[in-house]
Amino acid sequence: MTPRLETEVLRYWETTPDATLFREAQPVLGVDGSPAGVCEGEPTCPGKGRVWAKPGTVTGLDALNNRLAVGAQTMGGYLDAGHGRLCTVYLAVNGATTPDIPGLFGLIDDEARILGLLQQQAAGRHRR
Numbered sequence: 455m456t457p458r459l460e461t462e463v464l465r466y467w468e469t470t471p472d473a474t475l476f477r478e479a480q481p482v483l484g485v486d487g488s489p490a491g492v493c494e495g496e497p498t499c500p501g502k503g504r505v506w507a508k509p510g511t512v513t514g515l516d517a518l519n520n521r522l523a524v525g526a527q528t529m530g531g532y533l534d535a536g537h538g539r540l541c542t543v544y545l546a547v548n549g550a551t552t553p554d555i556p557g558l559f560g561l562i563d564d565e566a567r568i569l570g571l572l573q574q575q576a577a578g579r580h581r582r
Contacts, residue, residue, distance in 0.1 A: 482506055483570055484503060
């Protein structure tokens with residue numbers, strides 16, 4: 455899937471009667487799923503409870519360099535922009551490498567943090 459197609463699918467879901475059910479089935483930043491641990495130990499965590507995003511990972515072994523080759527690490531979902539508004543979001547990292555599985559989880563956490571900052575920015579923009 456391309457980023458455009460991914461966001462179109464996510465936008466489509468928001469027009470269906472099951473939109474809320476679909477969104478709430480996604481992992482929530484700082485609450486559950488892969489992005490749950492991002493907020494641990496942080497009293498103020500950007501986007502906590504306001505980002506619903508599903509990660510997707512394509513990775514394999516780079517035997518030549520004894521590392522993990524990350525073909526793609528993505529997160530797609532929704533940001534709470536305030537006042538009942540949602541922003542559709544899709545974030546992707548392609549062609550990265552990491553020394554091990556903890557490094558891959560670090561990449562997932564970095565994407566989640568970026569989404570949290572984007573949520574704060576979107577919510578601030580809609581306060582006016």
